[in-house]
Amino acid sequence: MPAVSKGDGMRGLAVFISDIRNCKSKEAEIKRINKELANIRSKFKGDKALDGYSKKKYVCKLLFIFLLGHDIDFGHMEAVNLLSSNKYTEKQIGYLFISVLVNSNSELIRLINNAIKNDLSSRNPTFMCLALHCIANVGSREMAEAFASEIPRILVAGDTMDSVKQSAALCLLRLYKTSPDLVLMGEWTSRVVHLLNDQHMGVVTAAISLITCLSQKNPDEFKTCVSLAVSRLSRIVSSASTDLQDYTYYFVPAPWLSCKLLRLLQCYPPPEDGAVKGRLVECLETILNKAQEPPKSKKVQHSNAKNAILFEAIALIIHYDSEPNLLVRACNQLGQFLQHRETNLRYLALESMCTLASSEFSHEAVKTHIETVINALKTERDVSVRQRAADLLYAMCDRSNAKQIVAEMLSYLETVLKVAILAEKYAVDYSWYVDTILNLIRIAGDYVSEEVWYRVIQIVINRDDVQGYAAKTVFEALQAPACHENMVKVGGYILGEFGNLIAGDPRSSPLVQFNLLHSKFHLCSVPTRALLLSAYIKFINLFPETKATIQEVLRCDSQIRNSDVELQQRAVEYLKLSSIASTDVLATVLEEMPPFPERESSILAKLKKKKGPGAVSVTEMEDGKREGGELNGGGDRGPDSTPSPSADLLGIRSAAPVSAAPTSAGSLLVDVFSEAGPAASSAAVNDEGFLRFVCKNNGVLFENQLLQIGIKSEYRQNLGRMYLFYGNKTSVQFASFTTTVSCPGELCSQLNVQSKPVEPLVEGGAQIQQVLNIECLTDFSEAPLLNIKFRYGGALQNLTLKLPVTINKFFQPTEMASQDFFQRWKQLSQPQQEAQKIFKANNSMDTEVLKAKLLGLGMALLDNVDPNPENYVCAGVIQTKGQQVGCLLRLEPNAQAQMYRLTLRCSKDSVSRRLCELLAEQF
């Protein structure tokens, strides 16, 4: 069958969908959608009556827009109109729209119900099925009222088509779940039970879900289903894999129906009738036996379907809890699965064994697997499997193995810290994070270190959108009669800061909040009590109405005469403060905490310190974020702007932290010193070394008896990196070794050089390395200075060198043909753009040497440009942050005279001059 233009493919819809897919940004998508919405709205409002096809197409577009995550506030009426169309596809789209988008607009529900009623009585099975689906999808009370009596009739009527029966059974189930009071048992009930005998497997499969639900609620009325279910199950279990034709799934006969039958039987105790019971036990034994048979197919679908039935049979065996033989067999079977290579089976075996452990018949059998389970707790890679292992250990624990299990669980709990880290690492919304950490404190409070609850408070204080939620959540958590002290700490802090956000609700009025906190006070340790006292004084500020109550508490002897100095001092000071300070003063003293300057997560810092086995490495942490980022990339473009999972957790890095001012002042101070240093001794000594590096990047920059300085450098565009290697040639240590790089005069605005400090000690014979990052802001003529100071023996050594950072380092070679070259040469004809020098050759005039030098310069050496083959021409562009400077060079050697004439033409005159100066010394 063709893929895209199936059936009635709507071309307009397909075009619209591709348009949306081609949108490069969310803005573009919204623009395109708004355009479409306007178009549809005008079509719906227009004078011309729309034909069914157009209506269907527009309704379908609206549906698509809605499913993209946009709100749709019109079109419902047109969709309802489609319901009464005679064309199947129009009706179908109408129903789909209603199912997906219906709201409790009672006016529309009445119209929809009308259409449904018509279709139900149409006797057209496809129309009836559509209507039943719609009822099941919407499942509202109004619909239950309208159809709860009609559907049972359709279900059991003799002339109803099988497909309609299936839909009717499940539709009725839906209504029964939403409004059980409206579905009245009656004469149809017994006939529904007999659907278990229906010839059509599909009808049985659908009906059994309904029967199971009804049996759970009315076991007595439906108990005849037990024997029917057993005989049906028996027929399926004993059938060959081909007997059931298309209801056989990967060689497993009717797995869905088998599981449903086994589930239905779990609603009842073991059958009383001996024959029925015998037959059932036989079925269960057959299922257990089949598990040992070799698989009929290697496909995972085969083993899944087969094992699904097995697990459901084991659930029934556990439910009966009366057949020791079957229970032990079940336990052995699960024991095999505990070591299965499929993670899914290990997970399910652990889960299932958990219930088995509570049976007296199998408890001992389960216990024999303790080593395997402990091993699973330790080694399973998947946290959900480990969780199951922990649950099972809990379930199998008794006096005989308590010590072993408790020890294992304790070591498992050490992962609490990691839970907190993961929660923060993957937090996409902060309410989730708050929930998780509070849960962690609740479940494993003793294992939650201080860092964990500090961090949750930092996060709450820094995120105003989560403060109200956090206040509400801690308030609820503190309701527990015995809550962990760490919870009291978090609660005291958060309510003291943000209790006002929930004070509007009478259930959490200021006084209720205070009483709740104070009820925990006497059970807490000194540090927590101190924290609570601070929370109380904040309450006086937030809620003046609590002042009298709180002052009374502070005033009582157990506070102001407390033997603990800290508590006593707080009580006395807070009491005084609240009595004498004006409300303004109080408000200032107790102002809300400013946001914490963002720094490394305290939890992560702790983990790093720990560096124990299994500690999360920082790279792993960052990888996680990156992965999270990718997840969001182009992903969630829905209207709500969820913070990207890759976003910094606190998201305040851009908001200026309070402490910004002193820090920058500090760094300014450092800058003043660093400029002063080299400026004082600017006697640069190594011009010669400097010039050797104009046409090369690597080599020895300086060497004397003590020290050798090598450099390696690389440049790209306007950026460069230089590695400096300081070698101690002596056998004695250099002490107080410092290096300073500075840009004298106007160079500091032209070139940006950053260096990292070096180790102050250089051992004899050792070499240390320093990296400089260089950025060319605009063209420059001076060179940065490197000042080196160190102590050798008793003597202070001080040395200043020019760093070979020259403008030509930022060249990008430009290839061009002869014609272009001369055209540009002419364009750069203003006198100041040209710089020229005629000079005597200092070195050999060998062609290869010259070529190598010119290439080292960074320009492109152009062949076949100059009419005189003896001459050299070059072209290049200097990249600075601000601009690009185009440069052309011509070098004319005169071998006889041992002279050169060098000409430079650049788009910037200062560059021409500087390059000319530099190059005149090179040849």
Place this chain on the structure above:
Amino acid sequence: MMRFLLLFSRQGRLRLQKWFTPMTEREKKKIIRDMTTLVLARQPRSCNFIQWKDLKIIYKRYASLYFCLGVENQENELLALEVIHRYVELLDKYFGNVCELDIIFNFEKAYFILDEFLMGGEIQETSKQMVNRSIEASDMLQETLEEYMSKPAF
């Protein structure tokens, strides 16, 4: 019973959402967000089941698409996996080598096929033949090609 079925891409873009119980848009958005984060963060070769609140989440990746089914606690996880697989087979039979694009461009068909297979969060029909027969029958009810070609494109 099943509560919801979500199809989303490796990048977290939702391709299909089916809710079997009434839910507010807010709740749906929250679940979609939770599911995509939860499932996409799973390591390969983890088990296909996750306990989430009071639901079991069963997920499986087919090529670029994740199928994620939320079921109530007493449901059988392995069969839920096969519910997903059977749905993929049904899509494949209808579209022929189904891919993500088929579902994007024919989302309404994907819904119709699902409706033949599941209803109200329960299995309605497990037979591939039966489901396909219904789908073909409804395709037969659609307009003839001539009718379709004579419609304006926009």
